[in-house]
Amino acid sequence: MWITITRRILIMIPQVFLLSILVFLLAKSMPGDALTGLVDPNIDPKAVADMREKLGLNNPWHVQYWDWISRAVQGNFGESFKFKMPVSDLIGERIGNTVWLALVTLIFTYLIAIPLGILSGRYNDSLGDRLITGYTYFGFAAPLFIFALLMVWIFGFYFGWFPTGGSVTPGYEPGTLQYMASKFYHLLLPALSMALITTVGTVQYLRNEIIDTKQKDFIHTARAKGASESRIYNRHVLRNALLPIAAFFGYEITGLIGGSIFVEQIFSYPGMGQLFLSSIMIRDFSVVTALVLLYGIAAIIGSLISDIILSAIDPRIRIK
Secondary structure, eight states: OHHHHHHHHHHHHHHHHHHHHHHHHHHHSSSOOTTTTSSTSSSOOOHHHHHHTTTTTOHHHHHHHHHHHHHHHHHOOOTTTTTTEEHHHHHHHHHHHHHHHHHHHHHHHHHHHHHHHHHHHHTTSOOOOOOHHHHHHHHSSSSSSHHHHHHHIIIIIIOOOOOOSSOTTTTTTTTHHHHHHHHHHHHHHHHHHHHHHHHHHHHHHHHHHHHHTTTTTHHHHHHTEEEEEEEEHHIIIHHHHHHHHHTTTTHHHHHHHHHHHHHHHHHTTTTTHHHHHHHHHOOHHHHHHHHHHHHHHHHHHHHHHHHHHHHOOGGGGGGO
């Protein structure tokens, strides 16, 4: 297993390197450059040209890339022209909100998906199975941002049960119980909105795995030996059906972090997603490139986590 983990970590290095080149080239292809928005348009063009030369924006792309990636490795992604502060500090203020939103959404996803998937798979073709399947079809068809808009309008504005913006009530001191409760209260509705939609894939997958496992020969053998249905499901069906779900844990986390972009914008939740969209709108290049790189690295790490879990529960894929 350690050979598999070492191999996957070594594969990550060129992946991150290629990702950083792709992110940098895409940023260079966008209109403007890192100086756009930093200077007054009425300033003398010669002064602007001198600033561009001083910042190295006239250098060849590979020189600019090396300067950028060497600083990024040290945690220096430049300065945001909108917020007038280092990008690393700006992201540091937002990343905690996004991570907590993703983790709470993941918990809600499994709390909803696993019971529904088990019920639907165990009692397939029943009325309950049809209702659960109908819910999953609705989830597949409904865009996340449309569903989130409905949730914030119904439960935020119409009923007023949840806040419609921010991550904490102003005035609470960080670290206190009131502060933590307010943080959870503010992320509850966004997390539920994401979970109710993103859970449908897990429900369908678990349902299909249970139905498929029920047809295996070892299940028929267990029944022939007189094992009870509860023992068959608990010891054989569920154990085999839940293993692939555990292997997708890493992909789920990275998918939720990336999928929170529009949800954070809709709920005015101050996370990396909201920062990413606002930075694109105002062409804050330093912030955009840093966030795209971090999202890509998070996806690569999520793939590594899933591979490690899968190799731990399924020895057949390990490299000897």
